[in-house]
Each structure stands twice: as structure tokens, then as C-alpha cells.
Amino acid sequence: MSATEFTPATQLELSRFVAENAQNQRQTLCPVGGRTALHFGFSAPSPGVQIVMSQLNRIVDYPARDMTITVEAGLRVDALQATLANERQRLPVDIAQAERATLGGALATNTSGPRRFGHGTFRDYVIGISAVDADGRLFKAGGRVVKNVAGYDICKLLVGSRGTLAVVTQVTLKLRPLPETSAQLWLTFDSFQEIEERLAGLLTSQTRPVAIEVLNPAAAALIAASARCDLPANAPVLCIGVEGSKREVEWQLQMLTQELTGRGLLESRQVRDHDADRIWEALTEFQTCADDPLTFEANLRPSQCMTFAERATDLGVAVQVHAGNGQVIGQLLEESATIDQTVSILNELGTLARSAGGNLVVLHCDSAWKSRMPMCGAPESSWPLMKQLKSKLDPQGLLNPGRFVDAAP
16 A cells, blocks of 8 residues: 655644654654655565655755855755855765755765765765654754754764654755866776775875776776766776866876876876766766666775775676775676576675675665665664664654664564
């Protein structure tokens, strides 16, 4: 049976609805924004009510000189960025499907992308938050000024909580200036080992990249095709992104080209202007390609990423590595489409990720596969504490039950 929907027009209306539900019907509730991440987490029964946040989309306060903005959580990400661009500002977090994704949904899943290396994640930009708990109580944390350190940091607690602790209704964000321009240096090498040596050299580089991406040939071909750019994709790729004034960008491209030449380099291309914009978009959207049967994310020590990428390549996985952060996005291609093959591949790669101090989670797969997939990864030491926190803040289990660690064995 499909869920009913409730679309609040104000925070107060939402608060009253949730309070009445907690006291009477006690239906399970699922906050939804652009519906781009409803497949995250374990396969759970359909909620009683989907709380549709689309009408909570106002800009509450935008003191541009202070470089902060307060908005309601149902605002679409592309609409937010368009407003900020009018003041030459931005939220520097790469969010896939920005034309659909809402700020609240992106925050609840702690979405980030290639520029995470240079700019960080939502936890670096959320300075104030308003939300409604499972009993309908509206609460606030943080504030509207950057220098706000009083009390427990509830903002960071709700970032990445997947709507299981409260319904986020309003957010105050720090902002950054919009750069004059950006570009990428796209280099192909004859092996991942050669890229590993160049990554070590970047630690002492005079440049300051905002993204350091490594792509195996399968991923490089997908990204080049998506961006409609004629770039070499027949060998492992190191793609380095830089931003700033035109003079800064040209200097960084020149320095990086000098620093990264040498043995093992097959080809080097500088990508600018509209081509660079399309590459940024393709790098950000890589994790959302829906044609393939499964997409996963692994986190591990950055020093082990090339070993992981090489093994994943051998197993037929298209791999994008956020090399400076130790994050790997993998897509299993159609030839690995059976569930038994997929389980075998994920078991091996999950073991490799855990041996490197990390874990592996599934971002997207067929709903019929979920029971056999590591949707939230292998159990971690923090999970019992997270389950206790969920039970304290939502004792009736009304907010998105069964989708996150509360359903883990």
C-alpha cells in the first residue's frame, strides 16, 4: 500500500501535524524533498505518511555582506545557487541532481562531490538549524552568525542523519565567494602506481587544488562522454581541479603541468571554460547514473585508494576516486548484473576497504537486491551508540524507521 502525503506550508503546520500523529495515529513518517535519495539505506516497509517539504522553500534572510543565508529546507539546490550567484557567492558543496535535490535532503544525506577536497562538506557550512522532532516539538540549534560555539553541536548531529532523528525545516549556511573561473588538468598514466607517486608529490606542490580525482578507464570514458568532451580515456586518469582568478588558475595549471610530467605520463590536457563546467558536472553526477545495476561508496585511508582502485578495475567496476579524501565511488557495469556476481565483488571490495581502515556502503541498487547487500556497510563500533540516540530522540520509532542503523543486525 502506498504512503499518503502531507505537504506543510509552514513550520508551525508541520509541528502541529507531527504532534497530533505522535499522540494519536502514530503513523511512520518519511520526510521527502526532491526524492533523489529515497533508495538510500535498508529496505523498509512503506511509511504511513510522506512529509513533502516542497512548499517550505522560502529564503528567510540573506545578509550578503555577512556571507550567510537562512533558507527553508525544501528549497531546491539549483534555486539556492542561482540566488547566491547574483551576489557572486555560492555554497561550495557539489550536489548531484541539483535541479531536483532540496537543501534539506542533501543535508540529511551529507551529500558531497569532487570539490570536497578543497572546500569540505555540509558540516563545514551549517551554522544554524531548525527542526521538528518526532513529538512535534520545534527546536533550534546554532544561530545566524558564524562565531557561534555555545552548546552541543546539534547541527552536525542532524547532518547525515537521513531524516531518522528529526525533520529539518530551516538552515543557516556559511557561504564562499564565487571564483572568477575554474579549470582541470586531465592526465593519463600507464598505471595506478604512477598516479600514486604523483599524488605523493602533490603534498608538497606549490598549487592548491580544490579537487584531486582518479578515474579508471571505464569511469573516465563515462565522464568524458557525459561532459561531451574529447578526452583520452584509455588509461588511468588523474584529474586535478583548480579555481580562482584567471591569473591564479593559469599559474596553477602551468605549475601542475611542470610538477607532474615525467615517467609514466601518457598524455596531458588542460580543460577550461564551458568544457571545465561540464567536467565538474559529470564528476558530480557520476554517482547517480541509474542505468547500471549498483553504485557503491567506499571510504578508506587515502594511501590505500590506488590499491583499491586497481583491484576494482580488475573486477570490472567503473571507479571514481576522491583521492585526497579517501572516498571511492564504484559502478558495477551491466556485465556484472547478476546478484551472485555482485555479492562476490562487494564482499571482496568491502574486505579490502575494511582492511584499509574504512567501510563500503551501497548507494543504489535494485530494491529486490537490498536484503543481500551491505546497504549501510559492515557494523561499526559507533552503531550501538547511534541506535541508543535514535531510541532517545524517537522512542516510538516514527521517523524513517528501518532505513538506517536502527535496522542493522
